[in-house]
Amino acid sequence: MPLWSPSANTPTAKVARATGGAVRVLSHQDTPALHKLLDADPVANVTVTAAVRQRGSAGPGKSRAGALILGVDGAQAGELQAACWLGSNVIPVGGDAADGELFGLAAGALRRRVSSIYGRAEPVLALFDATRWNNHREVRPNQPLMVITGAPAVEPLPGVRPSRMEENAEVERACAAMFTEELGFSPYQQGGAQYRDRIRGLIRSGHSLISVDEPSGQIIFKAEFGAVIDEVAQIQGVWVNPRWRGRGLAAPGMAAVVEYGLQLAPTVSLYVNSWNIPAVRTYERVGFRYDGAYATVLF
Template identity: 65%
Template sequence: MPLWSPSANLQVRVARASGGQVRVLEDADTAALNTLLAADPVGTVSVAAAVSSRGTAAPGRGRTGALVLGIDQENAEANDQPELAAACWLGANIIPVCAGAQQAEAFGRVLAALRRRVSSIYGRSEPVLELFGTTGWGNHREIRAEQPLMVMTEEPQLEPLPGVRKSRIEEFAAVERACAAMFTEELGFSPYTQGTSQYRDRVRGLIQDGHSLIAVDPETRKIMFKAEFGAVTSQAVQVQGVWVHPQWRGRGLAAPGMAAVVRHGLKLAPKVSLYVNAYNTPALRAYERVGFSRAGSFSTVLF
């Protein structure tokens, strides 16, 4: 997939590709975008966190700056500020927001025209798979079509793993190694292939924000268990990077470790969520033991 080249008239290109159905959102659309995101706080938490951090729906700067595509409600009055029916985040990843199959198809036509390089497409299953199919992109590495989306809103009844706490910046090197090991196991390639400094900045930022949790073995000082809050809003947090060191696997650490993570997460937002590959039966069982229940399905297309 060739790199996307910016156009002096991006709106025209987007409108042409979608028959006028899709447009690029601007700063004036921020409130409408936030209203749309609030309709699905668990499914859209990654986009909501990114928009909150940026403070605007307007495109980012530069050739690779993130932008948000939108489709307006059909019944909006001509003189009113448009209300959004659906949106699509386009950055390093593509994430459709509150989109049905027809809207996802429209986004897919636009993305095919923009020809932008991305790492993944993910989100609720129907729009992700429809969008991806419409693009015609054939250079993907893997499609993970069934990923249960799970959520908790109450304190876990399971006793939490002792010692799970926020990691400290002086522990950065150990946390980075654990994160890289988990990433490589999960995706089959090193995170450093996508940029060493960017990955290290991401890990460092999670630690500084208090969103990196670890449990350390008191004898070896190795990280036994770790997880992160990859996206945090006032409505939901999304857990990512759950990992048990190989030396401590098979000892039942995952479920109590996650119980501790949920307790931390519920201090930040009323809902704690995650998504997991359907084939990962041990992880699914551990999450169910903690008290997670299913809230739909995600899909991920990896490039």
């Protein structure tokens, strides 16, 4: 196929050319194989599983900039060895460093703007290296992935509850404060409308939890479930208001979040920066155990 041909510039052609045909863009026909691959590691794959189940297909998104799912075929016909969600975030599914490298070559050829790469550490770091992208803000190479499947080992904080739509402004302020503290820049830099829609969606779905100081009306603790499937509910955005830190709220607050999460799924998970020793120790106290490591590259 001549490189000046229009068909040579499709995502399918770019991916095949960059990887010597080892990676391809998945289609709707690959949906059963993708579900099987995702189901092999539900804790690590919860975000992609939720997205694929919602749209019902392994095929490309409807819009021109919609997410693609890339795949490496397995040894058996109709089997996938590894996959990779490629949208505003890049998330490898299954596979090892060699698969991650192939997905990095494919992502580099497609030249999409992304906000992060995250997932199991080994393929994530190999993927990032292969892209040769040098516009990243930070690499977080070791983020313990932790799970809990039973009652928390700490007494839950009373009053932790789902936030309400009329509390949207206060919840958004707390979420933005946590985001800025954690990442070092405002979430509104990457699209204010999209960020506000995300917060409203979490509240609407019952996946935003808060504890409120009644006299002041201020949120003193909050957390969200960023991805929920039948098997796993993944916690994100854990935050204690700076005015209430040092009062022992984090572990009881997390215990309350775990209790709520176990009503959504039999396993509750999260991942945390390895350097955040107080948070790691808090999660251990609550009863979380280790399930390998994530890595995240931020752009």
